[in-house]
Amino acid sequence: MNIMKQMLIAFATRRSWMTIVLLLLLAVFCGSFFPKVVIDTDPEHMLPADEPSRVFHNEAKEKFSLSEIVVLGIINEKNPHGVFNPETLKRVYDLAEFARTLRWENPDDPAKMDGVIEVDMIAPSMVEHISQEGPGVISFDWLMARPPSTQSQADAVREKVFANPMLSGQMASEDGKAICVYLPLTDKYQSYKVYTALQEKIKELGGDDEFHITGLPVAQDAIGIEMFTEMSLASPLAMGTIFLLLYFFFRKLSLTFLPMIIATLSVVMTMGTMIGCGFEVHIMSSMIPVFLMSIAVVDSIHILSEFFDLYTPEKGRKETIVEVLNTLFMPMLYTSLTSAAGFISLALTPIPPVQIFGVFVGLGIMVAWLLTIMFVPAYIMVLPARIFSNFGFKKHGSDNTTLLSRILEKTGGISYRYAKPLLGLFLILLVVSAWGISKIQINDNPVKWFAPSHPIRLADTALNKHFAGTYPAYLILESEDSEVGFSESDKRKLADKFTAFSKQISAEFPGAEQKGVNFMSALLDMPKTVSDKPFLDRAVSLAATKANAAKGDDFYLYEEFGSFFSLEKESLKPFKQPEMLSYLAGLQKEIFKEGLVGKSIAPADLVSKIHQELTDGEEASYLVPEKMQTVGECYMQFQQSHRPHDLWHYVTPDYNGACVVFQLSSGDNMVMEAVETFVADYFQRNPPPCDISHNWAGLTYINVAWQSQMVEGMLRSFIGSFAIVLLMAVFLFRSLKWGVLCMVPLTITIAFIYGFIGLIGKDYDMPVAVLGVLTLGMSVDFAIHFVERSRKIYSRTGSWKETLPRMYGAPARAISRNVLVIAIGFLPMLISALIPYRTTSLLLSSIMMISGIMTLVGMPAIITVASRFFFAGAKLEIPAQSNSDEATVPVKVNQ
Numbered sequence: 001m002n003i004m005k006q007m008l009i010a011f012a013t014r015r016s017w018m019t020i021v022l023l024l025l026l027a028v029f030c031g032s033f034f035p036k037v038v039i040d041t042d043p044e045h046m047l048p049a050d051e052p053s054r055v056f057h058n059e060a061k062e063k064f065s066l067s068e069i070v071v072l073g074i075i076n077e078k079n080p081h082g083v084f085n086p087e088t089l090k091r092v093y094d095l096a097e098f099a100r101t102l103r104w105e106n107p108d109d110p111a112k113m114d115g116v117i118e119v120d121m122i123a124p125s126m127v128e129h130i131s132q133e134g135p136g137v138i139s140f141d142w143l144m145a146r147p148p149s150t151q152s153q154a155d156a157v158r159e160k161v162f163a164n165p166m167l168s169g170q171m172a173s174e175d176g177k178a179i180c181v182y183l184p185l186t187d188k189y190q191s192y193k194v195y196t197a198l199q200e201k202i203k204e205l206g207g208d209d210e211f212h213i214t215g216l217p218v219a220q221d222a223i224g225i226e227m228f229t230e231m232s233l234a235s236p237l238a239m240g241t242i243f244l245l246l247y248f249f250f251r252k253l254s255l256t257f258l259p260m261i262i263a264t265l266s267v268v269m270t271m272g273t274m275i276g277c278g279f280e281v282h283i284m285s286s287m288i289p290v291f292l293m294s295i296a297v298v299d300s301i302h303i304l305s306e307f308f309d310l311y312t313p314e315k316g317r318k319e320t321i322v323e324v325l326n327t328l329f330m331p332m333l334y335t336s337l338t339s340a341a342g343f344i345s346l347a348l349t350p351i352p353p354v355q356i357f358g359v360f361v362g363l364g365i366m367v368a369w370l371l372t373i374m375f376v377p378a379y380i381m382v383l384p385a386r387i388f389s390n391f392g393f394k395k396h397g398s399d400n401t402t403l404l405s406r407i408l409e410k411t412g413g414i415s416y417r418y419a420k421p422l423l424g425l426f427l428i429l430l431v432v433s434a435w436g437i438s439k440i441q442i443n444d445n446p447v448k449w450f451a452p453s454h455p456i457r458l459a460d461t462a463l464n465k466h467f468a469g470t471y472p473a474y475l476i477l478e479s480e481d482s483e484v485g486f487s488e489s490d491k492r493k494l495a496d497k498f499t500a501f502s503k504q505i506s507a508e509f510p511g512a513e514q515k516g517v518n519f520m521s522a523l524l525d526m527p528k529t530v531s532d533k534p535f536l537d538r539a540v541s542l543a544a545t546k547a548n549a550a551k552g553d554d555f556y557l558y559e560e561f562g563s564f565f566s567l568e569k570e571s572l573k574p575f576k577q578p579e580m581l582s583y584l585a586g587l588q589k590e591i592f593k594e595g596l597v598g599k600s601i602a603p604a605d606l607v608s609k610i611h612q613e614l615t616d617g618e619e620a621s622y623l624v625p626e627k628m629q630t631v632g633e634c635y636m637q638f639q640q641s642h643r644p645h646d647l648w649h650y651v652t653p654d655y656n657g658a659c660v661v662f663q664l665s666s667g668d669n670m671v672m673e674a675v676e677t678f679v680a681d682y683f684q685r686n687p688p689p690c691d692i693s694h695n696w697a698g699l700t701y702i703n704v705a706w707q708s709q710m711v712e713g714m715l716r717s718f719i720g721s722f723a724i725v726l727l728m729a730v731f732l733f734r735s736l737k738w739g740v741l742c743m744v745p746l747t748i749t750i751a752f753i754y755g756f757i758g759l760i761g762k763d764y765d766m767p768v769a770v771l772g773v774l775t776l777g778m779s780v781d782f783a784i785h786f787v788e789r790s791r792k793i794y795s796r797t798g799s800w801k802e803t804l805p806r807m808y809g810a811p812a813r814a815i816s817r818n819v820l821v822i823a824i825g826f827l828p829m830l831i832s833a834l835i836p837y838r839t840t841s842l843l844l845s846s847i848m849m850i851s852g853i854m855t856l857v858g859m860p861a862i863i864t865v866a867s868r869f870f871f872a873g874a875k876l877e878i879p880a881q882s883n884s885d886e887a888t889v890p891v892k893v894n895q
């Protein structure tokens with residue numbers, strides 16, 4: 001390792017221009033891949049392609065023709081009639097007509113069109129009014145074929161809407177002040193294009209209506225587009241702040257640029273390599289620059305800080321930088337290796353974007369280390385000599401005059417004199433933090449990634465104020481297909497039932513009972529190899545065969561036999577059975593009572609509405625009919641409407657599958673989880689009348705699925721990272737006790753951060769989970785520097801009491817400068833309209849401050865209390881003497 005160190009240092013200092021040119025060429029090469037970048041903002045891709053919940057979600061979408069939906073809401077709270085006034089309804093009509101035109105040619109297949117699926121739109125002008133035309137006759141008319149011109153006509157539209165329970169609370173709010181137009185999409189990636197087109201159209205409309213556009217597809221697509229806009233604004237501000245702080249510390253403009261250059265080159269090389277390898281830029285990988293900038297800046301600040309403290313004109317820059325690199329090479333390698341290992345361990349998570357994020361941040365950390373070791377000395381060597389006039393710590397003040405040095409002097413004294421009380425305080429705070437951690441609420445919601453003032457967030461708040469919910473979740477029910485496994489017991493029961501039927505019709509068909517016995521015997525004796533058809537299909541086929549060969553009344557007898565088995569076959573279709581539909585209606589009623597959903601639509605609602613109009617049109621008749629034949633008639637009547645395809649959104653053509661659409665008032669994952677739990681418990685407490693399985697589909701549920709995997713995966717990854725970093729620290733220091741000590745700032749920082757998050761009620765979401773890994777990298781970085789420098793100084797002093805003042809010289813200043821630069825430098829990201837970037841800013845600053853305090857206060861206190869334990873058997877350099885490379889501050893260590 002020493003040979004490699006000397007080779008790298010020698011090459012960078014002797015062939016400085018060559019080093020700079022080669023590294024810049026490498027950066028240009030990596031940057032050349034940027035034009036090939038592909039953006040992927042789909043949270044569904046947080047799950048592997050073969051993950052069961054994702055596979056089922058896509059199968060359900062295809063089976064029931066489900067689409068992702070953009071919700072356009074129109075609110076009028078000023079008009080006494082709400083939205084049901086001629087002017088507002090005219091604007092609603094115009095917007096629906098405009099939305100029908102939002103179709104574009106598919107670039108990959110010109111025969112296909114992308115955009116809004118017109119036939120599935122839900123708007124007053126595009127849904128049907130189902131009414132009774134006469135006894136047993138149903139009329140299907142467009143609810144609002146044209147905009148009303150008078151208030152009485154607008155009132156008629158209102159009356160029609162609220163006469164249909166499926167539309168009340170879904171298309172129109174129950175208070176009459178809001179209407180939603182639902183725009184299903186061919187592909188969710190079209191959502192932002194539809195969103196912007198609608199915004200442009202809305203600008204042309206006047207009136208006193210409020211217009212809002214929301215929906216999970218809009219939020220997810222907007223995040224992907226806006227995150228780059230936000231980063232292009234927030235990142236320069238952050239880097240500019242860091243630049244000013246560095247200039248304040250080092251007083252040389254040319255050297256202040258150096259950390260910025262290192263951070264930029266690190267990001268360019270890492271992101272370029274990732275893009276060049278064919279990986280898409282996901283929401284996770286979009287945060288790689290933030291993480292890399294902070295870590296790359298830390299490394300270069302360590303070198304610049306040490307260089308600034310040790311430089312004198314007598315030494316010159318070459319001797320000084322070589323001395324600095326000899327001192328910091330191993331600590332920086334240790335910290336880079338441990339931090340990289342921590343991030344790379346994210347590859348253990350089951351979430352592909354997180355795996356990519358972890359691997360490339362780990363790679364970027366090592367790139368930043370190499371650039372720091374090579375580019376920094378090369379850059380210093382090519383600068384003109386005049387740059388270093390009036391440069392260095394001795395030129396700008398002594399240990400006693402700078403504010404930072406005075407603060408560090410006080411800090412060192414406190415950590416030594418009050419070591420035991422400090423440790424007691426930290427233990428108390430750990431207990432409080434543990435309580436806070438127990439209160440952490442795991443939750444996420446892409447809509448809440450926007451600031452409260454963002455139009456999408458405002459739309460979500462406004463519409464959910466009036467509507468029962470705009471977040472769909474799909475409960476998919478499927479028959480276990482008992483007909484395939486028709487048991488011998490089932491056959492015997494059916495035979496008895498068939499015998500009774502034959503006896504019943506024997507008055508009309510003499511000899512029917514005996515012929516029925518013969519028919520059943522032939523059916524039961526029929527080998528399965530004759531046909532792959534299910535048992536009841538074989539029975540129908542046998543009846544048809546015998547009818548075709550029969551003469552006279554026997555033809556009609558075998559037709560009756562065929563009808564019997566056809567009816568039995570129909571009775572096995574669960575979602576034609578009144579009992580099953582009533583069971584679903586009961587589930588809908590119970591979950592609504594619980595307040596978990598605001599609205600739901602199931603096959604039972606379609607049947608109930610048709611049954612209502614087939615009978616007397618009264619509200620009391622809105623129910624599931626008692627007979628299966630009547631249910632079948634209701635389905636058939638619905639298929640006579642202008643939108644017969646709507647039926648297949650709720651049942652499969654064979655009536656063996658059904659879809660219940662729940663509308664949730666919040667996109668919070670915890671709400672979806674509560675709904676999922678309630679349904680599972682309901683099925684367990686009240687077994688359905690048919691053998692059916694249930695599962696979930698929809699973006700709202702997919703978010704829960706990947707959150708669950710993320711939380712478990714990040715926890716496993718963090719435990720793995722912690723273990724890996726601990727083992728590496730033990731290996732690097734050849735000491736278990738020093739390795740464990742390095743983990744103390746990390747452990748306490750994580751406890752404090754997550755304890756505070758639990759106490760203030762902040763959701764544990766994706767940014768919070770990922771930043772836990774950054775805590776590991778930063779805290780270990782400072783701790784390893786502190787331990788390595790402490791051991792080195794102790795080997796010359798032979799006394800912790802003498803080592804401590806030296807530690808609060810150059811080493812503590814380097815750590816403090818890093819803490820301040822990152823903690824303050826990334827605060828400008830708070831201006832972002834995206835909450836994940838605000839969270840990153842606050843947590844990054846908090847992590848730096850807490851880990852810095854724990855390194856400069858907590859670790860010295862621990863060592864002070866147990867100095868004999870830590871330095872037992874330490875090798876000393878003889879004679880123990882002061883070395884010029886360690887500046888000393890007059891820390892008061894006596895009581």
